[in-house]
Amino acid sequence: MFDVDEFLDDCVRANQEDKPQLAIKELIERAISDPAVLASALPPERAEITPLHASPQLTVLKVVWTPGMTFRPHNHAMWAAIGIYTGGEDNEFFRRDGPGLAPSGGRSLGVGDTVLLGGDVIHAVTNPTREHAGAIHIYGGDLFGAVRSEWDPETFEEQQYDVPAAIQYFEDQNRLFESPTH
Ligand SMILES: [Fe+2]
Numbered sequence: 001m002f003d004v005d006e007f008l009d010d011c012v013r014a015n016q017e018d019k020p021q022l023a024i025k026e027l028i029e030r031a032i033s034d035p036a037v038l039a040s041a042l043p044p045e046r047a048e049i050t051p052l053h054a055s056p057q058l059t060v061l062k063v064v065w066t067p068g069m070t071f072r073p074h075n076h077a078m079w080a081a082i083g084i085y086t087g088g089e090d091n092e093f094f095r096r097d098g099p100g101l102a103p104s105g106g107r108s109l110g111v112g113d114t115v116l117l118g119g120d121v122i123h124a125v126t127n128p129t130r131e132h133a134g135a136i137h138i139y140g141g142d143l144f145g146a147v148r149s150e151w152d153p154e155t156f157e158e159q160q161y162d163v164p165a166a167i168q169y170f171e172d173q174n175r176l177f178e179s180p181t182h
Pocket residue numbers: 074075076123
């Protein structure tokens with residue numbers, strides 16, 4: 001059994017270590033080492049971006065993507081550690097290029113994979129699998145309170161990250177996935 005409250009306490013403690021990113025990444029690695037157990041504690045059944053812990057120092061999210069779901073380029077303005085327990089997250093990285101973005105490589109994450117992202121990373125994410133992707137995302141600060149950017153996926157025009165719009169987008173993806181024409 002996976003104890004979510006115990007995991008969150010461990011995360012808060014790890015975030016006070018000298019190298020919090022590495023300590024947190026280790027905790028995620030341990031948590032996803034038995035993906036089925038984690039999936040029963042944090043079921044990946046519908047798209048969601050749910051805070052499990054939120055403070056000025058640390059944000060821990062349960063993130064679930066519907067099959068095929070894509071999320072536009074965005075930054076976090078703080079380090080991030082991510083681990084996958086079902087499905088997958090294909091990362092497309094970008095760098096700033098004039099007023100827009102230029103592609104800068106990618107990285108596919110599958111079940112059991114973790115990644116650390118630096119504070120200046122800009123990425124778009126797609127779940128390329130036919131199942132819901134379940135992941136733990138941990139950020140070294142107040143993700144929802146931070147001033148961040150997102151970019152139009154076609155024009156790469158930058159705008160301020162819109163938290164309510166992102167939450168609505170996840171809900172829209174559920175409706176799309178559950179619609180009879182899907
Ligand atoms: Fe992200």
